[in-house]
Amino acid sequence: MKKITILPFIILLAGCQSITVLDPKSSTGKEQAYLIWFSLAIMAIVLLVVFILFTRFVIRYRYTEKKSEFIPQDIKGNLKYELTWTIIPFILLAVLAVPTLKITFDQSPKTEAETNTNGIHINVTAEQFRWTFEHKNSKTVHNELIIPENKDITFHLSSKDVIHSFWIPELAGKVDVIPNKELIYVIKNAEIGEYDGKCAEFCGIQHANMTFDVKVVSMEKYNQYLKQSSNQENED
Amino acid sequence: MGGIVVISVLKYKKLPVIWEFMRTTNHRKIGTLYILFGFIFFLRAGIDALFIRSQLAVPNNDFWVFQFEKYNEVFTTHGTMMIFFAATPMLLGLMNIAVPLQIGARDLAFPFLNAVGFWLFFTGGMLFNIAFFLNSAPAIGWTGYAPLSTSLFTLGVGSDFYVFSLQISGLGTIFTALNLIVTIVRMRAPGMKFTRMPLFTWATLITAFLILVAFTVLAIGLYLLMFDRMFGTKFFHGPDGDPVYWQHLFWIFGHPEVYILALPAFGIFSDIISTFSKKRVFGYPAMVLSIVLIGFLSFMVWVHHMFTVGLGPVTNTIFAITTMAIAVPTGIKVFNWLFTMRGGVLRFTTPMLFSLGFIPSFVMGGVTGVMLSVSAADFQFHDSHFVVAHFHYVIIASTILGIFAGIYYYYPKITGFVLDEKLGKWHFWLFLIGFHLTFFPMHISGLNGMPRRVYTFRVGEGLEITNLLSTIGAFTMGISMLFFFYNLFKTHKKGEKVGNDPWDGRTLEWTVGSPSPEHTFTPMPFVEETDPFWYAKLRRERIKTTKEHRASPISRDSILPFLMTITLGFMSFCMIYKWYVPAIILGAGVFSFFVIRAFHDERAEHYGKEQTDDE
Numbered sequence: 001m002k003k004i005t006i007l008p009f010i011i012l013l014a015g016c017q018s019i020t021v022l023d024p025k026s027s028t029g030k031e032q033a034y035l036i037w038f039s040l041a042i043m044a045i046v047l048l049v050v051f052i053l054f055t056r057f058v059i060r061y062r063y064t065e066k067k068s069e070f071i072p073q074d075i076k077g078n079l080k081y082e083l084t085w086t087i088i089p090f091i092l093l094a095v096l097a098v099p100t101l102k103i104t105f106d107q108s109p110k111t112e113a114e115t116n117t118n119g120i121h122i123n124v125t126a127e128q129f130r131w132t133f134e135h136k137n138s139k140t141v142h143n144e145l146i147i148p149e150n151k152d153i154t155f156h157l158s159s160k161d162v163i164h165s166f167w168i169p170e171l172a173g174k175v176d177v178i179p180n181k182e183l184i185y186v187i188k189n190a191e192i193g194e195y196d197g198k199c200a201e202f203c204g205i206q207h208a209n210m211t212f213d214v215k216v217v218s219m220e221k222y223n224q225y226l227k228q229s230s231n232q233e234n235e236d
Numbered sequence: 237m238g239g240i241v242v243i244s245v246l247k248y249k250k251l252p253v254i255w256e257f258m259r260t261t262n263h264r265k266i267g268t269l270y271i272l273f274g275f276i277f278f279l280r281a282g283i284d285a286l287f288i289r290s291q292l293a294v295p296n297n298d299f300w301v302f303q304f305e306k307y308n309e310v311f312t313t314h315g316t317m318m319i320f321f322a323a324t325p326m327l328l329g330l331m332n333i334a335v336p337l338q339i340g341a342r343d344l345a346f347p348f349l350n351a352v353g354f355w356l357f358f359t360g361g362m363l364f365n366i367a368f369f370l371n372s373a374p375a376i377g378w379t380g381y382a383p384l385s386t387s388l389f390t391l392g393v394g395s396d397f398y399v400f401s402l403q404i405s406g407l408g409t410i411f412t413a414l415n416l417i418v419t420i421v422r423m424r425a426p427g428m429k430f431t432r433m434p435l436f437t438w439a440t441l442i443t444a445f446l447i448l449v450a451f452t453v454l455a456i457g458l459y460l461l462m463f464d465r466m467f468g469t470k471f472f473h474g475p476d477g478d479p480v481y482w483q484h485l486f487w488i489f490g491h492p493e494v495y496i497l498a499l500p501a502f503g504i505f506s507d508i509i510s511t512f513s514k515k516r517v518f519g520y521p522a523m524v525l526s527i528v529l530i531g532f533l534s535f536m537v538w539v540h541h542m543f544t545v546g547l548g549p550v551t552n553t554i555f556a557i558t559t560m561a562i563a564v565p566t567g568i569k570v571f572n573w574l575f576t577m578r579g580g581v582l583r584f585t586t587p588m589l590f591s592l593g594f595i596p597s598f599v600m601g602g603v604t605g606v607m608l609s610v611s612a613a614d615f616q617f618h619d620s621h622f623v624v625a626h627f628h629y630v631i632i633a634s635t636i637l638g639i640f641a642g643i644y645y646y647y648p649k650i651t652g653f654v655l656d657e658k659l660g661k662w663h664f665w666l667f668l669i670g671f672h673l674t675f676f677p678m679h680i681s682g683l684n685g686m687p688r689r690v691y692t693f694r695v696g697e698g699l700e701i702t703n704l705l706s707t708i709g710a711f712t713m714g715i716s717m718l719f720f721f722y723n724l725f726k727t728h729k730k731g732e733k734v735g736n737d738p739w740d741g742r743t744l745e746w747t748v749g750s751p752s753p754e755h756t757f758t759p760m761p762f763v764e765e766t767d768p769f770w771y772a773k774l775r776r777e778r779i780k781t782t783k784e785h786r787a788s789p790i791s792r793d794s795i796l797p798f799l800m801t802i803t804l805g806f807m808s809f810c811m812i813y814k815w816y817v818p819a820i821i822l823g824a825g826v827f828s829f830f831v832i833r834a835f836h837d838e839r840a841e842h843y844g845k846e847q848t849d850d851e
Contacts, residue, residue: 072515
């Protein structure tokens with residue numbers, strides 16, 4: 001029964017498939033999008049119940065001339081009802097908590113790298129107002145990130161000055177870039193394409209322009225790219 | 237603007253009124269001042285919001301000068317002013333006016349301290365506004381994250397204005413909270429047990445405790461930041477310090493602050509919904525218990541603002557769970573409000589409309605709150621316009637609608653007039669529609685990758701339509717305020733005074749005159765149930781009174797609070813510019829006012845008289 005009531009919502013939201021974050025291009029991003037959809041579905045149940053009760057009560061019990069002398073029954077409360085709307089939200093939240101915990105445990109940024117030899121490691125340095133990406137052969141480029149598809153990309157993030165935040169909406173969520181502390185964030189299995197990267201933490205006058213281009217390419221192209229000298233690729 | 241005020245003051249010979257309000261320690265007058273100045277700052281911050289929305293209306297916009305530094309200053313001012321100098325003081329104003337009347341007290345426990353609290357807020361607000369005219373408004377966001385806010389990265393005095401003005405007004409807020417706690421615990425009418433207190437008073441009591449803890453933490457944070465900025469310490473940067481310390485301190489204050497704004501509004505809505513449904517609040521004990529629980533839990537969730545800081549998976553998951561837990565007591569309140577309406581007779585007056593508008597809007601903000609607590613999903617939401625949408629949904633739906641509901645509801649107690657209902661409804665509907673039109677599209681902007689605090693976006697990011705809608709909505713809200721002004725103007729011009737009880741109220745505040753006189757509750761009311769006035773009216777009796785005697789505060793005019801805080805304001809101004817010699821002199825001045833106060837009791841001449849009045 002409940003499934004039927006949320007159906008219109010899902011149809012409504014199906015129109016939003018083109019929304020960037022809900023249509024991610026990496027498995028990290030897909031897990032996050034799944035969580036967003038799942039929590040939205042559970043919360044839609046709550047919204048719907050409140051909206052229906054609210055509309056019904058407002059219409060049914062509104063003041064009319066007939067009721068001008070009417071004194072409503074003096075009700076103090078109802079333990080059964082109140083327990084219902086304490087326990088059911090509890091259950092809904094418990095259901096929501098399970099995938100939240102699992103995915104959060106996998107994805108939370110860490111302070112130490114795991115021994116993940118398969119992955120590609122890239123050092124990311126943020127400063128006002130520029131991103132620097134250093135690949136494994138010390139190839140260093142600014143404001144352009146090129147990574148291979150279908151790999152675990154491990155980012156080692158650090159900042160030279162204030163706090164920035166590393167965000168590629170199409171691929172995965174944010175992670176802060178903090179001075180004097182290296183954070184590790186892993187993005188898994190990106191798909192080929194061109195995406196926008198941004199700084200998401202307010203960092204000063206040019207914060208809005210602290211963006212970078214992301215290209216996900218095939219492994220061969222990535223290896224080729226590494227061999228090109230950095231000067232050719234990008235002048236400061 | 238200032239000129240017009242000066243001219244009209246002189247023309248209508250209002251100087252004596254201003255002099256009276258500068259010296260007053262009466263709770264209604266101080267409450268009025270709180271609301272008045274809170275509202276002025278609300279307008280200023282609202283105009284900032286319109287600047288922000290004008291700049292973001294279309295992609296690659298160059299609206300006037302509001303890009304780069306100016307834009308950063310504008311959003312910093314908007315956030316800081318709205319939270320510290322608009323929402324909080326307007327709520328404190330409503331508490332000041334209504335709480336003593338609701339519990340049958342003559343005034344707050346410490347009238348002098350109450351005046352000091354107000355003037356501290358006033359001084360802080362003025363100091364913050366002066367920064368704008370000196371072209372050194374802070375540009376660090378209302379959260380003032382280190383190390384950007386330290387002297388390494390913001391060299392000018394802008395951030396110092398932020399530190400000092402928040403410090404001063406925060407101190408005032410702490411004083412007022414202390415005052416409210418003592419008043420509610422000590423000054424209730426005979427027979428008004430805790431279990432018979434109106435819910436607005438309950439909410440005020442819990443809020444006051446939250447203020448006491450949260451604003452103290454803020455004061456500590458600001459103090460450390462001041463040392464970092466002015467005296468070369470390194471708490472928030474360098475190898476020994478850590479910028480994340482600031483975030484912990486700020487959010488241990490900042491999260492309870494959200495509930496400091498929401499709980500009093502919950503209280504106002506409870507009273508209004510009950511009054512205009514002709515029913516007592518459904519499940520009173522559960523309502524009180526959930527306020528207490530929300531207050532308690534609000535101190536255990538601050539890390540949900542820091543999921544992306546890298547505190548580790550364990551911390552992230554623990555705080556995800558505690559954050560979800562807060563939804564349960566909030567949900568209890570929502571359903572209890574709904575069931576208060578069930579079976580009642582709903583009168584759609586303006587205060588009731590604001591309260592009804594609150595329920596669905598707030599629930600929409602609440603569910604996105606639960607979505608944000610899903611920590612891995614929060615990596616996507618964090619610092620995007622989705623978050624901007626969420627907290628505006630929660631804060632505007634609870635605090636701002638609550639303040640408007642409270643102003644319309646208590647307007648007779650403040651001035652003796654009832655605001656015009658028809659204009660009130662225009663105000664409500666335009667505001668509500670504008671509000672949803674502004675902030676609903678922001679959810680989608682955020683999910684389309686729009687970070688907060690950016691002054692521009694490009695064509696082709698899928699952000700054009702949603703941003704344009706938001707801007708239209710913001711101006712609709714702006715227009716709704718014009719109806720409110722016209723309402724004030726029209727009501728006062730018409731000048732029809734109303735009696736004690738224009739709304740058919742239920743609690744003690746509706747038994748006293750409108751506007752509430754300085755000498756109330758003689759003889760003392762004797763309270764035997766919740767909503768005593770309502771049941772007395774049903775039984776066609778007068779409310780019971782008692783000859784019992786009770787110590788009551790005496791409010792006497794004094795200019796000292798004003799002088800004290802203004803001197804403190806000038807001292808802070810000198811500190812900001814590092815003029816230490818005048819700062820020391822002014823500091824000594826503040827201290828000497830303390831000494832004068834210690835040896836001078838303005839109530840002395842009044843002792844003895846009061847007793848004879850009562851008997």
